[in-house]
Amino acid sequence: MGGAPVQYRINQVSSATSYLWTAPAGASIIGSNTDTVVTISYPSNFVSGTLSVVAVNACFNNSVSNARNVTIRRYAPGTPGAITASVANPCAIIGTSQTAIYTIRPVTYASAYSWTLSSGITLVSQYGDTGVIVRFEPGFSSGTISVRASNACSISNARTINITAQKPTTPVAITGPSAVCELVGQPTTATYSISPVSGAGSYLWSVPVNASIVSGQGSTSISVSYLPGFSSGSVSVVASAPCGNSSARSLSVSATRPTTPVSITGPTQVCSFVGQPTTATYSINPVAGASSYLWTVPANVVIVSGQGTNTVTLSYSSGFRYGNISVASVANCGSSSARSLSVTTLVTKPGAITASGPACPGATVTFSIDPVSNATTYLWYLPSNAIYVSGQGTTSYTVTFKPEFTSGQVSVKSRNECSSSAAVALALSAAECTPPSFSGQPGKRESEGFDVVSVFPNPSAGVFQAKLKTRAQSGILQWQIVDMYGKPVWQKRGMINQGGLTIERIDASALPSGVYELRCLADAQWKSVKLVIAR
Structure with a gap:
């Protein structure tokens, strides 16, 4: 309303010679109001009113019928409902020939629709009565599409949809x-893939140095070849679209050398294998990532079988003494450090020697050691002035010491078929042995009236100087040397010097080395001191 005039009609009424029309309030009749047709003009602000008409003739004073009334209302279309889009995110079709469709539901009382497109959006065609087909031009990032419903009376408010070209999201995981x-260095390739990303038109992959994309660039899956020299890096991918690319998703890749084998199992004492047809077996647990194993052996050892595997058999040639067996884990990208095992034919030295008692003249003593691993026998060495009793070749060795024994050592070596160890020795001395009690002078007792002050040097090669202090100022002295069995082997007579201090030279150089007792006898009394002759 507020536009073109509107015509209303009625049928001819019998006996009527004229008609009387009454326009709604605010409206006006254009032309005649006495015919069966009337033309009404409505103002733009017209809302509603009543249009009336009556039929008249000369007999009935203007009326031959009751008035016919019709209510006139202005019906304006409402604002269109939500605009729906065939493409939620136009990023993938920007700058392409692909199109998007935008539609609304029909609006009551609307007879037409007017669409408005912002910059970067081009109308391709109408889509039925309530839609449009559009194309997005290169460079488009965001804009709007609006629509209004209209009829002869009015145009509605606009309904608008905001359109933003959103870059694709980052791929979730590789x-x-x-x-x-x-x-590395092999014809076999590795495959990397991602799930499709909404809105992505393609995918851009990148790989590190010494890696090459064999196939699949632009798709969600690629094949990669790793060239010799590759060490580490990242495989990355971005989702790509005309409006931009996502941030990158990456996966770290590395050609890590295999770890060192944990330990080598096998015999370490190999004497029994040397020069024999029997072989020794050595092995390791498999190492993750290793494609083979490199074994190395010392001189005079031959790998019979198993090189490249985690188990080898070895032959030991004559002349082998000791060395290291080593193995490294091997892979295309390098080898681990080596794990080694020492092997030997040598037998270890015995531990400390223990004695069942002191090494005294006349005593029988057993010497012992702990068993030595891989020893098959033991070689004992007898000290001077001792007699072998038993135990040669075992861990217990028994000897008896001669009366003339003074000092020396007992030693032992461990042995097997291939070697003899260094010797371990135990020093022996009779200096700490207690001499036997005097029993060769019946009726005599140890004196409290004199004392041997000193004997010097002691031990000696056989010549001593004895210094004696007595209470008596004079008298006869008898000097005597007895062996460990109490048998006198040297004697000499002398006199107590005036004043009670007597110094006597004792020459026992004719006696063999050993432990003796020097006795001084006087007036049915005696005094003794231990004497050691050592040469």
Whole structure:
């Protein structure tokens, strides 16, 4: 309303010669109001009113019928409902020939629709009565599409949809191997893939130095070849679209050398294998990532079988003494450090020697050691002035010491078929042995009236100087040397010097080395001191 005039009609009424029309309030009749047709003009602000008409003739004073009334209302279309889009995110079709469709539901009382497109959006065509087909031009990032409903009376308010070209999101995760040592320098490729990303038109992959994309660039899955020299890096991918790329998703990949084998198991004392047809077996547990194993052996050892595996058999040639067996884990990207095992034919030295008692003249003593691993026998060495009793070749060795024994050592070596160890020795001395009690002078007792002050040097090669202090000022002295059995072997007579201090030279150089007792006898009394002759 507020536009073109509107015509209303009625049928001819019998006996009527004229008609009387009454326009709604605010409206006006254009032309005649006495015919069966009337033309009404409505103002733009017209809302509603009543249009009336009556039929008249000369007999009935203007009326031959009751008035016919019709209510006139202005019906304006409402604001269109939500605009729906065939493409939620136009990023993927920007700058392409692909189009998007935008539609609304029909609006009551609307007879037409007017669409408005912002810059970067081009109308391709109408889509039925309530839609449009559009194209997004290169460079488009965001804009709007609006629509109004209209009829002869009015135009509605606009309904608008905001359109933003959103870059694709970052790919969620890359699946594929991260440890690629076994692939380096090989024809076998590694496959890496991602799930499709909404709005992405393609995918841009990148790989580190010494890696090459064999196939799949632009898609969600690629094949990668790792070249010799590759060490580490990242496989990355971005989702790409005309409006931009996502941030990158990366996966760290590395060609890590295998770890060092944990330990080598096998015999370490190999004397029994030397020069024999029997072989020794050595092995390690498999190492993750290793494709083979490199064994090395010392001189005079031969790998019979198993090189490249985790178990080898070895032959030991004559002349082998000791060395190291080593093994390293091997892979395409390098080898681990070596694990070594010492092997030997040598037998170790015995531990400390223990004695069952002191090494005294006339005593029988057993010497012992702990068993030595891999020793088959033991070689004992007898000290001077001792007699072998038993135990040669075993860990217990028994000897008897001669009366003339003064000092020396007992030693022992451990042996096997291939070697003899260094000797371990135990020093022996009779200096601490207690001499036997005097029993060769019946009726005599140890004196409290004199004392041997000193004997010097002691031990000696056989010549001593004895110094004696007595209470008596004079008298006869008898000097006597007895062996460990109490048998007198040297004697000499002398006099007590005036004043009671007597110094006597004792020459026992004719006696053999050993432990003796020097006795001084006087007036049925005696005094003794231990004497050691050592040469």
